[in-house]
Amino acid sequence: MDDSVYVGNAGKDAARHRGWLLGHFEAVGDPRHSEDVEIKWGVHPRGDERAQWVTGEERTTLLLLVSGCFRVELPGRSVVLDQQGDYVVWGRGVDHSWYAQEDSLVLTVRWPSLPGYRTSAPPGRI
Template sequence: MTDSVYVGNAGADAALDRGWLLGHFKDPSDPRHSEAVEIKWGVHPEGDERAGWVRGEERTALLVLVRGCFLVELPGRTVRLEREGDYVVWGRGVDHSWFAEKESVVLTVRWPSVPGYAVPRDVEDATTAKR
């Protein structure tokens, strides 16, 4: 293995960093550091929802359903991802939120990787504690 190779498991690694596998937030010496793209392996229990809407989005995003039933809330519409492989793409300026209608696993790819969109951990923990 070289320093520019990382081998892992999405489920195990995602649990260490709120689901995020790759992006600007990884240490620059880590092969998973990228300012070009972010990748998340999201595991969501039934009823899980984002603590608040993302407003003023500056990135493009692709969200792919691996399993479950996942709702993506967009201005004026709700997209239901219910078949394995269903996906939605939205671009800059599109506000969004989400809700896990059933236990779901989703793969999210966002680009570019820019700081400033994380839900504060205390808000995330309070939301999780309600369930």
């Protein structure tokens, strides 16, 4: 077996790190370990929302809609992603939050992968 290859299922693997599949939080030596980038498989039921705004952001983020309807809240602006493939990118220093207007599946890529940005999940949420 080649230790530099990992084969998995995003739906199953995502539960380990609240949706995050790749980033600094994976063990060094695991092909999913990266200090350069993080990737998330976000499955959000209708009405799901971020518990609190992310502030003091030091990373750049791309959020891509796979299915559903997903709203991203940015300072002074709401962006609604409602067509498969719609995406939004925001840079360092941009606070944000989000809300699933319908059952939604989103792929998030953010960089770099920095420890210390975990927000506590509300009870019953991953």
